[in-house]
Amino acid sequence: xxxxxxxxxxxxxxxxxxxxxxxxxxxxxxxxxxxxxxxxxxxxxxxxxxxxxxxxxxxxxxxxxxxxxxxxxxxxxxxxxxxxxxxxxxxxxxxxxxxxxxxxxxxxxxxxxxxxxxxxxxxxxxxxxxxxxxxxxxxxxxxxxxxxxxxxxxxxxxxxxxxxxxxxxxxxxxxxxxxxxxxxxxxxxxxxxxxxxxxxxxxxxxxxxxxxxxxxxxxxxxxxxxxxxxxxxxxxxxxxxxxxxxxxxxxxxxxxxxxxxxxxxxxxxxxxxxxxxxxxxxxxxxxxxxxxxxxxxxxxxxxxxxxxxxxxxxxxxxxxxxxxxxxxxxxxxxxxxxxxxxxxxxxxxxxxxxxxxxxxxxxxxxxxxxxxxxxxxxxxxxxxxxxxxxxxxxxxxxxxxxxxxxxxxxxxxxxxxxxxxxxxxxxxxxxxxxxxxxxxxxxxxxxxxxxxxxxxxxxxxxxxxxxxxxxxxxxxxxxxxxxxxxxxxx
Amino acid sequence: xxxxxxxxxxxxxxxxxxxxxxxxxxxxxxxxxxxxxxxxxxxxxxxxxxxxxxxxxxxxxxxxxxxxxxxxxxxxxxxxxxxxxxxxxxxxxxxxxxxxxxxxxxxxxxxxxxxxxx
Numbered sequence: 001x002x003x004x005x006x007x008x009x010x011x012x013x014x015x016x017x018x019x020x021x022x023x024x025x026x027x028x029x030x031x032x033x034x035x036x037x038x039x040x041x042x043x044x045x046x047x048x049x050x051x052x053x054x055x056x057x058x059x060x061x062x063x064x065x066x067x068x069x070x071x072x073x074x075x076x077x078x079x080x081x082x083x084x085x086x087x088x089x090x091x092x093x094x095x096x097x098x099x100x101x102x103x104x105x106x107x108x109x110x111x112x113x114x115x116x117x118x119x120x121x122x123x124x125x126x127x128x129x130x131x132x133x134x135x136x137x138x139x140x141x142x143x144x145x146x147x148x149x150x151x152x153x154x155x156x157x158x159x160x161x162x163x164x165x166x167x168x169x170x171x172x173x174x175x176x177x178x179x180x181x182x183x184x185x186x187x188x189x190x191x192x193x194x195x196x197x198x199x200x201x202x203x204x205x206x207x208x209x210x211x212x213x214x215x216x217x218x219x220x221x222x223x224x225x226x227x228x229x230x231x232x233x234x235x236x237x238x239x240x241x242x243x244x245x246x247x248x249x250x251x252x253x254x255x256x257x258x259x260x261x262x263x264x265x266x267x268x269x270x271x272x273x274x275x276x277x278x279x280x281x282x283x284x285x286x287x288x289x290x291x292x293x294x295x296x297x298x299x300x301x302x303x304x305x306x307x308x309x310x311x312x313x314x315x316x317x318x319x320x321x322x323x324x325x326x327x328x329x330x331x332x333x334x335x336x337x338x339x340x341x342x343x344x345x346x347x348x349x350x351x352x353x354x355x356x357x358x359x360x361x362x363x364x365x366x367x368x369x370x371x372x373x374x375x376x377x378x379x380x381x382x383x384x385x386x387x388x389x390x391x392x393x394x395x396x397x398x399x400x401x402x403x404x405x406x407x408x409x410x411x412x413x414x415x416x417x418x419x420x421x422x423x424x425x426x427x428x429x430x431x432x433x434x435x436x437x438x439x440x441x442x443x444x445x446x447x448x449x450x451x452x453x454x455x456x457x458x459x460x461x462x463x464x465x466x467x468x469x470x471x472x473x474x475x476x477x478x479x480x481x482x483x484x485x486x487x488x489x490x
Numbered sequence: 491x492x493x494x495x496x497x498x499x500x501x502x503x504x505x506x507x508x509x510x511x512x513x514x515x516x517x518x519x520x521x522x523x524x525x526x527x528x529x530x531x532x533x534x535x536x537x538x539x540x541x542x543x544x545x546x547x548x549x550x551x552x553x554x555x556x557x558x559x560x561x562x563x564x565x566x567x568x569x570x571x572x573x574x575x576x577x578x579x580x581x582x583x584x585x586x587x588x589x590x591x592x593x594x595x596x597x598x599x600x601x602x603x604x605x606x607x608x
Contacts, residue, residue, distance in 0.1 A: 326533055
């Protein structure tokens, strides 16, 4: 890291978290090998930073996983050095940057007499929150690596099958061993991710028992942790065998996140933490995102049956997020007042956390659209399918689509008993269109909310502070992916 | 709760709870959607949805949940009916999950009754 880097510890940790999240959103299989190769150094830097942060008496051993994470990183380093898959080669730049951020944070703290004092000013993160931030960045980075590896493994498998069919020369084909190695590495990163996730959960429980002075920070951390746990669980549920009830819950929670972002942004504006002009631009975009997710929820709800069963893990993550949101912004009669909210949470930090969550929401919307477009397990009651398929087919025919002319989608018998049957293509079209609207609306909310970032807010006030590493706000709009394009997913 | 070992009466009672909670959720979401994008009523509606999900998990997968739609369109009243049914089941020795659900529904009854225009 250059000596010109004047970012604070807080900013370095926030940037690390952002880099990890961006990688997760990108879900690029091409980065998988570089991520694996750089992981040992990233963990080493994290462990060195962790070592100089003060011991936290309120955090149990389960909330302090760095020793085992460092050991796992070290084992991976030995494995790579020994020539095991994926061997030596280029490393991932974002993972290098996160490692450099941790190293720079350690340098900053090491020069000070007592790390806990250096981080206890109102403007800066306390030691407990700093450790949680480090752990959180590692958690998201491990998950991003596992996702990228899973995508890489699928690509290898596909290439293996195609090259065998085409009888390509053996030297140009991936090997079955390579596929197995990728699979094994994915499992390793799954374990790292789960370890970090479990520790984050344990830290959250401990944080709830902190004295009153920690409540402000605790509610902020609780909401941030609940949001990340929700995002990851939502991806996992969508990647397995989602029931329409799962899609309903995901859409409703995402709508609530959009509303909560609006409530917190407005509170931040009322007490002068965010420019009121920014809120004027953000509020309509958030409202549109809320409405789009709500419409999507109603559309998916049509497909549920009395037997529908929501993924228990999704229910648990949603319950914790709902509780965290209620603790932060609600009271007995509705939304809390701006002053009440400001007393409970760190408004700028929470606004940034929610903005990041909206970024993740764009990807969730994309995955939802992919599920709607081609998930083979989607089924619904025949009467709803008949109504929706007929309506969508008529619209398609009006638009010149001839494939649907004269096609019967549901038999009279299926309608008579309202049998649950697989979703035909026209019935999927409405869901895909609804999800496309969500992608667009969420994307606009992300772009409009980019200036909620308190780091940018602070840098406007203090000209001597450098802009954070990362893309400029207009560049943060996430491109809309085509639903039929096969990207890496789990 | 051991779903496999659940007796028919208990399963039917919980199925009734599921139907009540699902109906309450539909009504709560209708109110939230009518109130608009910024409505705090989403919190209650989502809470009822999640309670219904938890109740659904208490009964075996093949339990018939398709019974009659509960009468009433007031979420607070429907939630209270669900809570009364759960109280009947939550005798000493009942599973933690059942007791947790009873507590969650009691909290939702309170939330529904203390809303701004409840």
